[in-house]
Amino acid sequence: MDKVNFGDELVTPEEKTKRVGGVFTSVARNYDVMNDLMSGGMHRLWKDRFVAKVKPRSGESILDMAGGTGDIAFRMAAKGAAVTVSDINPDMLAVGMERAESRGIDGLTWQVENAETLSFGDANFDAYTIAFGIRNVTDIPAALREAHRVLKRGGRFYVLEFSTSEWPGFGELYDRYSEHLIPKIGKVVAKDEDSYRYLVESIRRFPRMEAFRKMIEDAGFKSTSVEPILGGLVAIHGGWKI
Template sequence: MEVNSKQQVNFGDRLVSPDEKTRRVGGVFSSVAGSYDVMNDLMSGGMHRIWKNRFVAKVKPRSGERVLDMAGGTGDIAFRMAARGATVTVSDINADMLAVGMERARKRGIDGLFWQQENAEKLIFADGSFDAYTIAFGIRNVTDIPAALREAHRVLKRGGRFYCLEFSTSEWPGFGEVYDRYSEHVIPRIGKAVAKDEESYRYLVESIRRFPRMEAFKSMIGEAGFTTTSVEPILGGLVAIHGGWKI
């Protein structure tokens, strides 16, 4: 369902107005931008690097292709795709996250990336601008997810592909329950100790729990106009790679 200004939406486990959610999510990522990559290593035991490599291998970026990496923030996905020859535009609604990414690219000597502050729900790019659209660990923080999916479809060329890497719910017996306890009790404490921000990481845990399960999100991608939709679960669905094509 499309979000309008009179509806309330979830900011983690709390109900707020759409505008307030957008503002609060912005505050979360401004707060954690400087420690974002360190926290990812600590929370996942470094496994996020494996997931991202697998994700980019699935996208198969090629030399000469134009790729929009939405919610690209600190550049992890963009760096991997640029290494394969793609021309990558890194977009994020949060200027602080983009600033971290640009500084990381400078230190690594990575040139040729385009950095642009954008709202995934209202992109300024023309129809059919990109060969591929990627978003990793960002879609669950969008206020109006169906609007973002429609925009992804709009800015892709015919034959373009959409790929999303996101947390979901593990369907492995017992594993999901163990991870729930870990995420609820441990991740906020790591956030407090490392990022000096327990509440932001409590929100991020809550946002994972609120995100649609794999098949439901796959259906949402189809409803946005994509065909040949797919989902590849990792760790039983704790993380999932979703895909779709614009035909």
């Protein structure tokens, strides 16, 4: 059986899926606090920019995959879209539902789903979004094909994900910061150094921007695009189902 990367470690696909689940069960309660600490709060600006790119509209049906704590879904629901928040991890969804209740946000649908084998019918959604989640999927091409399948003709596909900055010197500087400091922050704040070491390793192993754009194209999407942020440290990928 072919092995896949769980961070820098080679494991079976089944083991990766199980262990990624364990990571997010462990970090769920501190996920948003850690995002603020790791990005200096910039993840909020990146998510605002991402949702502006998606352009959610009233009456649209949108699937927010790996939606976990609801950050993207809340922004899209505020524009009037009907959002289904899906995640493979019920603990992440539980945090999102609690946050929605505390903020008085209703009308969202919450559903446990595996991005590789979605339960939804064909041509079900006007848009599909996934933010900081695609790199944790065991079989990324399968997840991209499923995204294409559940979108309506003319549907929009958008991914927000870490990549590799192409700014000279900045990428190397961030690599050192992420390798040495993020696991330590995870140890102090979330009491979980290993999970955050995995998350850093998963970023490092994710395909570079153009390679991932080609994967989206290979899944059947047209007019694919990539918008780098901070030279590609983070990128917004897009495509259309024609």
